[in-house]
Amino acid sequence: MAELGKTQTAQAALGWNARIATSLMMICAMLASLMVAPLRSAQAAGLSTIETVSLPSTSMQLFDYWGAAQEAPDNTPPTSCNAWKSYLTSGINGPSTLNSGGVQGEALKFAKDLKWPPSGCDLGNWGSNATNLSAGDSVKQGIVQAALKDDYPVLNGYGDASLSYLFNPAVEHEGRAHYEVVGANLFKLDGNYLKYNSKENFAAYNTTTSQFDVYNKAAVQTGSNVGQFFPFNTADQVFTNGEANNISVTDAAxxxxxxxxxxxxxxxxxxxxxxxxxxxxxxxxxxDMWIFIDGALVLDLGGSHAPASGSINFRTGQVTVKGNAGQIITSSSLRQQFSAAGLSPPSGWQGSTFVDGTRHRFSLFYMERGNYQSNLEITTNLNYMPAAHIQKTDITGAPVKTPAGSAASFDLYNTGSDYDITGAQARNIGSFSTDDDGAIAFVDKDTGAQMNFGLYPTSYFVLKETASPPGYALLLNSIHLRFIPISQADGSVIPGSGTLNVVNYYETGMESSFDSWAMPVNSTMYRWCPGESGSAGYNGNTFGRCPAGVQTAFTLSDVKAMKALDGSAGLKAVVVHAPEDHDVDFPDAATQRADPDAAGS
Structure with a gap:
């Protein structure tokens, strides 16, 4: 494990391939991309990392902040008034030349024992105020405004300063370093839920893998309790002989x-x-912890405080914030929170919550700045969905690396059935450029939400390459795409569901596939009708059922050990069958090929 202490040239190719991965939504299952992070070897008997999952369409960034110096211990406050003033305008707290609405330096301060300066030392103009002093068993709501500005929180007062300097990797600021968390792999899968609890699992950021190493034991003491979240400390620092050692939240390390x-x-x-x-x-x-949905502040647990809790129920729309003693601080609804921000979701409301099948942008901002405890517990079954995306590859299938200034660019059009981008029905609905790995995600540039291809006037789309990386020719033929909704047997369409299909593969080399994860409603899955065609138990008629005797049940743990017919490890495919109350009758393959719009295709 890498320790982090406080201490193409492009090769010309004859052609190129690309792949579109599309999300498939079904009423009976939650679908999302899933990758299981591998177990890492234990440091000592009994200590090991646990399996975590990578979230689809999710970006997670981790930031290290400091005042005087990154390597300096932060457990000892300054001892003189001048030293305090210098510290409160240094590093992440500075610069000293900045005045934030009456506060020297940045308005938000990272400091230990700010409420106990030397006798006679007035630090009011240096940030000794309710925004930065401990809120105790409560929280300090209203630190940030009710709506995001340019995707980041903005302070109430203090010159309406943006917190982008804390959370935007592209913004330069002293006293800060940022690290991407690949796959946002902090969470373990527990039934239908994603969970992380610092009282159960210590998490350390690994600079080699750019992911969390999440351990099977908690670490770091506070009083008689063990279990804190300090991601920039290593397992070597907090465990000894496979067990949590005596290191506490006040330790210099x-x-x-x-x-x-x-x-x-x-x-x-x-x-x-x-x-x-x-x-x-x-x-x-x-x-501090703030959650914004579609730009509106929904959960406000601001301030330096003892552990507090917040909950969002997306069935009822109920939003609740509680203090350390369990007292209700605020009780509201999603609709009320949006109203306070002067916003409304694009599709309107379904009572006090969102309309079924609609997609929403989720933004979480979390900080530890009080220099004592650092508790973290998250439990969610949010219906994370992978956005449709395209990845440009070379002739061997390897992603075309596209560093800044050499990206491939594409325009996306919604057209008539003739796929004519100059036709009367055609309109440009987005422009996209590939990232460093040659991939782009189809997300709305204004809202950040995944594009719902079922909401456009027609189901026909054209993707036209407008710029290609050095050494690669432009694609001669535009890519023709068709969105095919998922239909039930009676012809009704399941809202928000469908597949994006390439209709001119042989002219473009573009093929479609799926990045999806079916989360079962329980821990048992069924391999239905095993065997090859003609063998016992095989049923090629999709309208039929396999005899109960040939159903083979297996658990998610069994999946990891399964062998394919060719002897290779891993699960090759899963067929998800809807429960009886959402049954779908699928037509035979010939019908599906002849008529993609047939019910059930």
Whole structure:
């Protein structure tokens, strides 16, 4: 494990391939991309990392903040008034030349024991105020405004300063370093829920893998309790002989000041329910934590405070914030929170919650700046959905690396059935450029939400390459795409569902596939009708059922050990069958090929 202490040239190719991965939404299952992070070897007997999952369409960034110097211990406050003033305008707290609405330096301060300066030392103009002093068992709401500005929180007062300097990797600022968390792999899968709890699992950021190493034991003491979240400390620092050692939150080795930003997209499921449970997002921890949905502040747990909790119920729309003693601080609804921000979701409301099948942008901003405890617990079954995306590859299938200034660019059109981008029905609906890995995600540039191809006037789309990386020719033929909704047997369309299909593969080399994860409603899955065609138990008629005796049940744990017919490891495919109350009769293959619009195709 890498320790982080406080201490193409492009080769010309004859052709290129590309791949579109599309999301498939079904009423009976929650679908999302899933990658399981591998177990890492234990440091000592009994200590090991646990399996975590990577979230689809999710960006997670981790930030290390400091005042005097990155390597300097932060557990000892300044001892003189002048030293305090210097510290409160240095590093992440500075610069000293900045005045933020009456506060020298930045308005938000990262400091230990700010409420206990030397006798006679007035630090009011240096940030000794309610925004930065401990809120105790409560929280300090209203630090940030009710709506994001340019995708980041903005302070109430203090010159309406943006917090982009804390959470935007592209913004330069002293006293800050940022690290991408590949796959946002902090969470373990527990039934239908994604969970992280610092009281159960210590998490350390690994600079080699750019992911979290999440351990099977908690670490770092506070009083008689063990279990803190300090991602820039290593397992070697907090475990001894496979067990949590005596290191405490006041130890000089603990790196206190940090932030975490998480940006994702989720879909409101039918009735706000996932796998029979209300869809929820539950948070407990300290210090500042703000959640915005579609730019509106929904959960406000601002301030330096003892562990507090916030909960969003997406079935009822209920939003609740509680203090450390369990007292209700605020009780509202999604609709009320949006109203306070002067915003409304594009599709309107379904009571006090979102309309079924709509997609929403989720933004979380979390910081530890009080220099004592750092508790973190998140439990959610949010319906994370992968956005349709395209990845440009070379003739061997390897992604075409596209560093800044040499990206491939594409225009996307919604057209008539003739795929004519100059036709009367055609309109440009977006322009996209590939990232460093040659990939682009089809997301709305204004809202950040995944593009719902079922909401456009027609189901026909054209993707035209407008610029190609050095050494690669432009694609001669534009890519023709068709969105085919998922239909039930009676012809009705399941809202928000469908597949994006390439219709001119032989002219473009473009093929479509799926990046999707079916989360079962329980821990048992079924291999239905095993065997090859003509063998016992095989049923090629999609209208039929296999005899109960040939159904083979297996658990998710069994999946990891399964062998394919060719002897290779891993699961090759899963067929998801809807429960009886959402049954779908699929036509035979010939009908599906002849008529893609046939019910059930």
């Amino acid at each position: 603990i790196n206190h000041y940090f932030g975490l930003g998480m940006l994702s997209t989720f879909t409101q499921p039918l009735g706000g329910v996932v796998g029979g449970d209300d869809m929820v997002f539950d948070f407990s921890g300290d210090d």
